[in-house]
Amino acid sequence: MKDKLVDAIVDLMADAVIDLPKDVEDALKKAMENEEEPAKTQLMAILKNIELARQQKKPMCQDTGTPTFYVKVGVNFPYRNLIKDAIIEGVRKATKEVPLRPNAVDILSGKNSRDNTGRFIPYINWELVDGDECIITVMPKGGGSENMSTLKMLKPGVGLKGVKKFVLEWMVEAAGNPCPPTVVGVGIGGGADIAMKLAKKALLRKVGERHEEKEIAEMEEELLKAINSTGIGAMGLGGKTTVMDVHIEIAHRHPASLPVAIAVQCWANRRKSIKIDREGRIWNID
Amino acid sequence: MEYRLNLPVGEEEILKIKAGDVIYITGIIVTARDEAHKKAIELYDEGKELPVDFSKVAVFHCGPIVKKEGDEWKVVAAGPTTSSRMELFEYDFIKRFGTRIIIGKGGMGDKTARACREFKAIYAAFTGGAAVLAANAIKKVKNVYWLEELGMPEALWVFEVEDFGPLTVTIDAHGRNLTEEVKQKAREIAGKIEF
Secondary structure (H helix, E strand, O other), X not given: OHHHHHHXXXXXXXXXXXXXXXXXXXXXXXXXXXXXXXXXXXXXXXXXXXXXXXXXXXXXXXXXXXXXXXXXXXXXXXXXXXHHHHHHHHHHHHHHHOOOOOOOEOOOOOOEOOOOOEOOEOEEEEEEEOOOOEEEEEOOEOHHHHOOOEEEEEOHHHHHHHHHHHHHHHHHHHOOOOOXXXXXXEEEEEOHHHHHHHHHHHXXXXXXXXXXOHHHHHHHHHHXXXXXXXXXXXXXXXXXXXXXXXXXXXXXXXXXXXXXXEEEEOOOOOOEEEEEOOOOOEEEEO | OEEEEEOOOXXXXXXXXXXXXXXXXXXXXXXXOHHHHHHHHHHHHOOOOOOOOOOOOEEEOOOOEEEEEOOEXXXXXXXXXXXXXXXXXXXXXXXXXXXXXXXXXOOOOHHHHHHHHHHOOEEEEEOOOOHHHHHHHEEEEEEEEOHHHHOOOOOEEEEEEEEEEEEEEEEOOOOOEHHHHHHHHHHHHHHHOOO
């Protein structure tokens, strides 16, 4: 079973870096159709690149990211003990076979480990759920967009208005750096760490998918409109679509704190998932 | 305007180009990121020899994926990296080496724009993430330097390219900086939005 899991991780990573999800591609196409120069050239290059990556089975972007996984494991899933090692081995194998860019650098020596593994890397976010199945999601996220992440502990007195202002201003300063059109994940509440976790997890949602709470869904749309009105545009060269979507996740906060975290995902909004059942059958899920 | 340039280019050709123009490059381009910029400047200041003549090539902010097939390196994916990280080094780099064309993504700041004006250079953006498109224009890996020391993403990769582009010029040698103009305007618009 372990070998089967390792191979499934290799396939999952290959699929994620080569084949952009349809909802993202559709959003980019829509943006291209509404756009004028110079943004149109950028979006056309992006769409052509997406096609070439699929045809030639090559990673769409050279920055295949820090390998980050989200694992939802059922309490009765029989292969729980194999997952971690299978992910690490799968990442090593995928780095060589796909290939992926080696992106794990030792903090002290500055040396690249050359196989995308190292201390805490690949990083696995675990979630224990009911049942006997397991869902593994990979999010290859590049450094350019990751560098545009931020966290601010706002004063609760500024309220949600203050949150919106902070997000808008941050995205203007980020400008072309995170490879727009981007998807913005916003985590509000919890503590500093929880807000950032939520912001990043929000990026797993599909483009166009709204939060289940009406007020949060409205806030997502309000921010989407506001950021796009600034005219940063594709690659920061000016244009109508700076962000494809804004996804907000919330948690209850401490009375004295209003943490707001922002995680930005580049246009290459890569995410893929597989499901494994108790018999060890594996399939792709959307 | 659209230009097809054969490297190396001289001052006269650079002066023709304006911010907003699109260029395609044929010739030699060399990748350099943070570590390579730092090392190149240090070696120059110590009076040591460099493996590449940066005045004749275009410098590409890029950390590619390359694969060895037999004795030859093949480029798998090679899109640009975020140029603003190199803002720390670019003025000193252009001043020392006389590089005429810098390629990256996301635009660069005032200091680089000043270097472009003073030493007659341009900065052009390749579409971020369009790594297969870029790889297709790279015909050959001519050489690689500092690979052992800096690793695959940070090494100096010497590429022979043909019609490498489209590249949108965002900083010209006349003092314009397109991405900064866009950002300034965006700040003004954002400042007026009331939630």
